[in-house]
Amino acid sequence: MQRRAQRDDQADQRAERTKRRNRVLVCAAAVPAMLIAAGCSSDSGSSDDAKKAPESASSASASPSPTVQAAAYSELPEPCGVLSKKTLGELVPKGSKSGKEGNSDDVSMRGSCSWDSLDNNGVDGSQFRWLNVSMLRFESDVTRGEGDKLAQEYFAKQVKDVQATEGAKGTKTESVSGTGDQATAVRYDLKKKEGTFKQQTIVARVENVVVTLDYNGAGLAGDKTPDADDLMKAAKKAAEEAVAAVTKANGESGSAATPDASKSPSKSATSSKSPSKES
Numbered sequence: 001m002q003r004r005a006q007r008d009d010q011a012d013q014r015a016e017r018t019k020r021r022n023r024v025l026v027c028a029a030a031v032p033a034m035l036i037a038a039g040c041s042s043d044s045g046s047s048d049d050a051k052k053a054p055e056s057a058s059s060a061s062a063s064p065s066p067t068v069q070a071a072a073y074s075e076l077p078e079p080c081g082v083l084s085k086k087t088l089g090e091l092v093p094k095g096s097k098s099g100k101e102g103n104s105d106d107v108s109m110r111g112s113c114s115w116d117s118l119d120n121n122g123v124d125g126s127q128f129r130w131l132n133v134s135m136l137r138f139e140s141d142v143t144r145g146e147g148d149k150l151a152q153e154y155f156a157k158q159v160k161d162v163q164a165t166e167g168a169k170g171t172k173t174e175s176v177s178g179t180g181d182q183a184t185a186v187r188y189d190l191k192k193k194e195g196t197f198k199q200q201t202i203v204a205r206v207e208n209v210v211v212t213l214d215y216n217g218a219g220l221a222g223d224k225t226p227d228a229d230d231l232m233k234a235a236k237k238a239a240e241e242a243v244a245a246v247t248k249a250n251g252e253s254g255s256a257a258t259p260d261a262s263k264s265p266s267k268s269a270t271s272s273k274s275p276s277k278e279s
Helices: 002-062 085-091 147-163 228-249
Strands: 110-120 126-137 169-175 182-192 195-206 209-220
Touching (some): 182 228
Antiparallel strands (some): 110 126
8 A cells, every 4th residue: 555655646746747847848939939929020120111211212312303494585685775776766856865774783684774855946845755665584593483484473563563653644555466475555644744744655575574665755835745646656666676686685586594593583673764754
């Protein structure tokens, strides 16, 4: 009986050792599995990051730099030389040589010239004429847009400003063909103490340049008021000539200018007007 009990005890001890050994083996097997899982997880993250980095770099390098089409015209003609002697003799007969160039800090961007004429007939009165041509060129700008588009915007604004002239009476507007890419004529009367002035303004655009021609006339000291139709006919002829001078200064089809983002179009060039034109 004693031996049997001993054998039973030994069997129980062997069984207990077997259980402990099996638990150790199970735990040992679990450790590599955890390491493998951790290793797979780490590799997966590194792979995703590696994929994302080239994609981000590719997206950044694929983004194009902002560009804008170069303006067609890069030069302006000499302001007081845009009209021929013959034309000046017709519009300002007594002042064709009295051209006064307006101030400009950049003659390639803006310029103007004015002429005045007083045909004094003594006690029979006098005929007064005043003429002004101003030019404004727009550069292409990456922040503001193409030069011709900027010129179109300014052209529209200039026409509206002329139509809204303070004190203007009987304002009439008409389109003008054959003068640049677009042109509009505005006429009106201005009554002043010296007499009634007949004002004719032609606003024209050719490519990225806007030309504004002002022409007015009055009969002073009792002389008859000039005919507005005659003045308008002369103004249209002069505007067409001024636009042609701009095109000629840039060659037959204009010379391309290099876009410069540092340059921005300035406000319209202005010159001092004859006192008789001011209200």
